[in-house]
Structure formats: structure tokens, C-alpha cells
Amino acid sequence: MARPVNSPWLNRFALLTAMATLALIALGGLVTSHEAGMAVPDWPNSYNYNIFLFPISKWVGGVLYEHTHRLLATVVGTLVVALTRWSCGRNACKPLIVTGLLELMAGFGLLHFYPAFSGAGYFLSGIGGVVLLAGMIWFRNQPASPPMQRLAWLAFALVQIQGLLGGLRVVLHNDSIGIFHAALAQSFFVLLCAIALGTSSWWMNLPSAIAPITDDHRVRQLLLVATFLIFGQLVLGATMRHQHAGLAIPDFPLAYHKIWPPMDADSVTLYNQQRVDAADANPITAFQIGLQMAHRLMALLIFCSVVLCAWYTRRYLGARHVLAKFSLAWTGLIFLQIMLGAVTIWTNKAADIATAHVVVGALSLANGALLTIVSFRVLISPRVAVQTPTTSAPLPVLSGQPATRTK
Amino acid sequence: MNSRFLIVPTLVAGLQAAAGADITGTVTLSGTPPPNPTADTSSAPACSAVHPDAFVLPIYAVGANHELKDVVVYLKGVTGKSTGASAPPLILDQKGCEYIPYVTAVQTGQKIMVRNSDPATVPMHNVDVTPTVEGNKPFNKAQMTGASDIEASFSVAENFIRFKCDVHPWMFSYVTVIDSPYFAVSDKDGHFKISNVPPGKYTVEALHRKAGKVDKEVEVKDADVKLDFTVEVPAAK
Numbered sequence: 001m002a003r004p005v006n007s008p009w010l011n012r013f014a015l016l017t018a019m020a021t022l023a024l025i026a027l028g029g030l031v032t033s034h035e036a037g038m039a040v041p042d043w044p045n046s047y048n049y050n051i052f053l054f055p056i057s058k059w060v061g062g063v064l065y066e067h068t069h070r071l072l073a074t075v076v077g078t079l080v081v082a083l084t085r086w087s088c089g090r091n092a093c094k095p096l097i098v099t100g101l102l103e104l105m106a107g108f109g110l111l112h113f114y115p116a117f118s119g120a121g122y123f124l125s126g127i128g129g130v131v132l133l134a135g136m137i138w139f140r141n142q143p144a145s146p147p148m149q150r151l152a153w154l155a156f157a158l159v160q161i162q163g164l165l166g167g168l169r170v171v172l173h174n175d176s177i178g179i180f181h182a183a184l185a186q187s188f189f190v191l192l193c194a195i196a197l198g199t200s201s202w203w204m205n206l207p208s209a210i211a212p213i214t215d216d217h218r219v220r221q222l223l224l225v226a227t228f229l230i231f232g233q234l235v236l237g238a239t240m241r242h243q244h245a246g247l248a249i250p251d252f253p254l255a256y257h258k259i260w261p262p263m264d265a266d267s268v269t270l271y272n273q274q275r276v277d278a279a280d281a282n283p284i285t286a287f288q289i290g291l292q293m294a295h296r297l298m299a300l301l302i303f304c305s306v307v308l309c310a311w312y313t314r315r316y317l318g319a320r321h322v323l324a325k326f327s328l329a330w331t332g333l334i335f336l337q338i339m340l341g342a343v344t345i346w347t348n349k350a351a352d353i354a355t356a357h358v359v360v361g362a363l364s365l366a367n368g369a370l371l372t373i374v375s376f377r378v379l380i381s382p383r384v385a386v387q388t389p390t391t392s393a394p395l396p397v398l399s400g401q402p403a404t405r406t407k
Numbered sequence: 408m409n410s411r412f413l414i415v416p417t418l419v420a421g422l423q424a425a426a427g428a429d430i431t432g433t434v435t436l437s438g439t440p441p442p443n444p445t446a447d448t449s450s451a452p453a454c455s456a457v458h459p460d461a462f463v464l465p466i467y468a469v470g471a472n473h474e475l476k477d478v479v480v481y482l483k484g485v486t487g488k489s490t491g492a493s494a495p496p497l498i499l500d501q502k503g504c505e506y507i508p509y510v511t512a513v514q515t516g517q518k519i520m521v522r523n524s525d526p527a528t529v530p531m532h533n534v535d536v537t538p539t540v541e542g543n544k545p546f547n548k549a550q551m552t553g554a555s556d557i558e559a560s561f562s563v564a565e566n567f568i569r570f571k572c573d574v575h576p577w578m579f580s581y582v583t584v585i586d587s588p589y590f591a592v593s594d595k596d597g598h599f600k601i602s603n604v605p606p607g608k609y610t611v612e613a614l615h616r617k618a619g620k621v622d623k624e625v626e627v628k629d630a631d632v633k634l635d636f637t638v639e640v641p642a643a644k
Contacts (some may be wrong), residue, residue: 034450038535039573041547046551047531058530061451061574173545273617273640276445276466278577280524 010086010144011199017079018192022362024076025185027069029358030365031349036062044086073163076175078130080159085134089143093135100132119171122130127160144199151195158188175242182238186365188225194373195364206377215379217316223375226305229367234361240291248288252345257390263289299338306334326371333364335344427603429631434597434613436475437642440467446577453528454504466617467522473596475638477510479583481590483610488587491517499580500524501532506580515564515586520556527552530574540565544607567608581616613638
């Protein structure tokens with residue numbers, strides 16, 4: 001069996017897949033910013049055309065955003081299937097062939113026996129064909145490290161679930177699925193970034209480049225908490241977007257000219273009477289106002305936690321430590337994100353600004369997640385350090401490469 | 408044709424007319440509404456061509472003397488009287504990249520025919536309908552240029568069910584569903600007329616999608632009734 005190795009080209013390909021996913025998130029942001037999620041009522045077809053044969057002349061208005069989002073989704077899906085095949089080497093062939101055949105059978109079964117689910121049937125048979133093809137392609141390459149293989153298989157499963165969720169959100173006319181679709185997109189992007197990191201030579205050389213330090217000040221936990229806070233914030237944001245109610249609070253930093261806006265029934269009625277916009281969003285409710293206030297407070301909390309991360313890493317690890325540098329960059333990202341949030345309100349949710357807010361949100365989450373992963377590689381738990389004082393703790397191995405330790 | 412066969416329906420019609428009176432009136436708006444927004448049609452050049460000037464959405468359609476258009480006026484609490492099944496269908500037309508009419512009302516069970524009268528330069532619309540009351544089903548259907556009408560009807564009373572085109576995100580229409588034939592929608596002069604209301608005491612409600620509602624009590628006998636409404640938009644705090 002070939003020795004697992006993370007080739008530089010695999011790393012570049014993983015990076016490409018992650019970037020394509022970020023672009024897909026941006027297009028998804030444009031879809032919701034333009035309230036175009038339902039502009040193409042059928043799925044996976046577009047106005048009864050095969051998705052790849054839909055005439056460009058019909059890509060107008062909201063269709064432009066929704067259709068291109070779907071097209072890019074197929075590209076990302078194909079890239080992830082290829083990434084799985086590449087990461088897992090020849091070992092992936094058999095599982096891919098079996099999965100592809102099962103999906104083809106399930107797809108044709110739905111088309112034949114349950115025409116009401118024809119959308120899912122076409123989707124499964126389409127992706128099943130791609131998976132089958134990937135499994136049948138003869139291409140000899142060395143597999144990546146076992147952890148990378150596992151992450152690739154996870155991405156393989158998630159990308160298909162994500163595609164299915166996107167389609168079901170349309171055909172079932174269900175906003176809750178849209179929220180889940182958005183949250184999963186962010187998690188999926190983090191996963192691909194982790195694969196890109198784990199296949200990089202930088203990651204493999206990290207143990208020899210940076211001397212391990214005992215994490216006496218719970219830096220790892222702090223990074224982890226800040227990252228989870230950001231994820232929670234993104235879910236809050238997705239919930240707000242998928243209410244289709246526009247801006248529940250039209251001013252910032254105050255809210256309806258107050259620090260905390262009145263949310264009684266009469267006040268909400270008055271807010272709705274005064275809201276007129278071309279997108280004619282749904283009437284707002286007290287819940288949605290509360291949601292936006294929670295989003296604002298959470299932003300403040302995240303900013304404080306990320307500043308704390310930057311301060312902690314700088315103080316305890318030194319300004320030149322990789323964690324300190326990236327924590328500082330993270331603070332910049334969060335500051336930019338808060339500014340974009342404010343401008344989103346000041347421009348009455350201009351689509352390009354609101355979309356930039358989504359993209360920087362995804363980057364902030366990925367930055368936090370990667371920082372956390374790196375911190376668990378270069379910092380050692382005090383408990384482990386005490387147990388093995390002379391040889392120090394074994395480093396966590398994500399790449400599968402034997403880690404070397406510098407004195 | 409035997410004249411006796413003509414006499415009977417004429418008598419019935421006469422009795423029906425005698426049994427009901429009309430409620431007529433005018434709806435006006437007090438207060439200053441926020442300015443109506445302008446649609447950005449740049450994403451659909453064919454629609455921009457139809458509306459070379461600013462396309463202002465008629466959310467508050469107020470006349471020179473504060474007459475308020477698009478107010479649904481109906482007998483509140485009168486239910487189970489729908490004749491929607493036999494009523495002529497309502498045509499909801501997509502023409503010039505806008506829905507016509509913008510606000511209307513139907514009876515429960517009455518057919519609504521959604522039409523696409525736009526030319527081929529506007530390749531398609533989608534009809535995205537999102538009722539919120541249980542029993543009324545949402546749907547989202549494609550409607551290419553020249554396609555046949557899309558038929559809809561709603562079995563439960565609901566205010567302002569939204570019909571939306573997501574291809575052209577400024578295109579809306581609002582349909583209120585009422586469980587009786589006793590309703591009207593105010594015209595550009597704010598006028599409305601509810602016909603053939605049987606004698607009795609009623610609460611009449613004037614309902615504007617944004618401005619809100621006003622109720623008035625009225626007793627209908629054998630003569631027509633005049634009833635005016637003033638809907639108020641409070642100033643923003």
C-alpha cells in the first residue's frame with residue numbers, strides 16, 4: 001500500500017475547492033439579499049430546462065442569482081467528489097462506485113415510483129453519475145494522510161446533503177430548511193479550509209518550526225469559545241435573513257432612536273406602518289426585533305472575545321507567534337465585519353454590502369476555526385505537560401506525518 | 408320563449424334587490440405616510456424599458472384630497488355566506504412587469520386566474536404565493552410568456568395574501584379572502600360600494616395593508632347607507 005502523503009497539488013486543489021465554496025456562499029448571500037431564493041420554482045431543473053441548458057437570455061432579475069448559485073453548486077459538488085477521490089487514492093474507488101450506484105438506483109427509484117419526489121430523483125441520479133464516474137476513473141495517486149481522508153469523506157457526505165437541502169428549501173417552500181442550509185454552508189467551508197490546512201506543507205512542518213508551549217492560560221479554550229460564538233452569530237444572521245422581513249431595526253447604533261427599542265404590539269404596528277421598501281418585506285414582529293438586538297449584542301461579545309484572544313496570544317506567546325499574528329488579523333476581520341453590519345443597516349440592506357457581510361462572516365469563522373486547530377497543535381495541555389515533564393507531550397497529529405520536535 | 412319563464416327570475420332578482428341595500432362611502436388618510444419607494448428595475452432591462460421613468464410602488468396610493476386607494480372594506484364577522492364557488496373568477500394580471508390590480512379581494516372558494524400578459528421580451532414570471540393561515544396552501548409556479556393562466560383559490564378567510572414574482576422582486580399583489588360577498592376595495596378616489604347588504608346591524612371594517620384598520624357600526628334597513636372612513640398613519644416616533 002502506498003505511503004500516505006499530502007502532495008502540494010492536492011493542497012492547491014483543496015484550496016481551490018475552499019475558494020469555490022466561499023464564492024458559492026457569496027452567491028448564496030446575493031440570492032437572499034435580492035430575495036431571489038424562489039425565483040426558480042423548480043429543482044434541479046430551471047424553468048423545466050436542464051440546469052446546464054437553461055438559456056442565458058433568461059438569466060434575468062432574481063433568476064440570475066439563483067441559477068448561477070445552482071450552477072456553482074454543481075461545480076463545488078464535482079470538486080469535492082474529485083477531492084475525495086484524490087485524497088483517498090485508489091482506496092476510494094470501490095466506495096465511490098458503490099455509493100454512485102446506490103444513488104443512481106435511489107434516484108431512478110424515486111423517478112419511477114414517487115414522481116412527487118422527481119426533483120430529488122434527478123438530483124440523486126445526477127450526482128450518482130458523477131460519483132460513479134469518479135470511482136471508475138483510473139488514476140494512480142498516493143492517498144493523503146488518514147485524517148485528511150476522513151475529512152474528505154465527511155466533505156463528500158456534507159456536500160450532497162447540502163445540495164439536497166438547497167433543493168428541498170425551494171420545492172418545499174420551507175424557510176427553516178434555508179436556515180439550516182446557510183448554517184451547514186458555513187460549517188462546510190470551515191471543513192474545506194481545515195482540509196486545505198491539513199494538506200499544506202506549512203502544517204506538516206509546524207511541529208519542527210514552532211516549539212511547543214504549555215497552554216497555561218487556556219488560550220485554546222478561549223479561541224474555541226470565540227469561534228463557537230461566531231458560529232452562533234452566523235446562525236442568528238441566517239435566521240434573520242430567512243425571515244424575509246428586511247431590516248427589523250432600521251437604525252444603528254440606536255434602535256428606533258433608543259438604546260433598547262419598545263417591542264409592545266402598538267410599537268410594532270407603528271414600525272410596520274412606517275416601513276415601505278421596494279422589496280416589500282414581510283411585516284416585522286417583536287421576535288425579529290429581539291433577534292436583531294441579540295445579533296448586535298452578540299457582535300459586541302464576539303469582538304471582546306477576539307480582542308481578548310489577540311491580547312492573550314500576544315502576551316503569553318509573543319507577538320511573533322503564529323497564533324498572535326493570526327489573532328490580530330482575526331480582530332481586524334471582526335472589526336471589518338461589524339462595520340459591514342453597520343453599513344448594511346445604513347444602506348437599508350444594500351445587496352452588495354449585505355453579501356460582503358456574509359462573506360466576511362464566513363472568513364471570520366474559518367479564521368477562528370483554523371486558529372483553534374493550530375492552537376491544539378502547537379500548545380500543550382498543562383495536564384499532559386505535567387504527566388510527561390521530560391519528554392513533553394506527544395503532539396497531536398492531523399497530517400499523519402510523524403511530528404518532529406525542536407529543542 | 409314562454410314569458411312566464413322570464414317573469415319568475417325577474418321577480419326573484421327584484422326581491423333580492425329589495426332585500427338588500429348598498430353601503431357606500433369614501434376612505435381618506437390622515438397623517439403623513441412615508442414616501443413610496445421606487446423599484447430598481449435595472450436587473451431586468453425589458454422591464455426598465457416599460458418603465459423608463461421612476462417606477463413608484465403604490466404602497467400608499469393617496470389622492471390630492473387624501474383619498475386612499477386599495478382599502479378593503481367588508482362586513483366584519485359575517486361568515487359562511489360565501490358564493491365564491493359560483494362567482495366569476497378574479498383576473499390577476501402581470502402586465503408591464505407589475506401586478507394589476509395591486510390590492511383586491513375575493514370570496515372563499517372563488518377562483519383567481521393569474522395571467523401573464525407580458526411580451527416575450529420579459530421571458531418569464533414566477534407566481535410565489537405565501538398565505539399564512541392554515542388551510543390556505545402556498546405555492547410557487549413558473550409562468551413563461553404566453554403560458555396559460557395559473558388557477559388558485561383559498562378556502563379560509565385571510566387578509567392580504569401575497570402574490571409575488573421573485574424574478575422581478577418589486578412585483579407584488581395582495582388578495583384578501585373574505586367568507587362572504589359583502590366587501591369592496593376603494594378606488595383611486597377612495598370610493599367603495601358594498602352591494603346588496605341584507606338588513607341588520609353590522610361592524611364594517613376598513614383595512615389598509617400598511618395603515619391599519621378602522622371599524623364602524625352601522626344598521627342597514629331598506630335604504631342605502633353612507634359610511635366614510637378615515638385611516639390614520641401616526642407620525643414616526
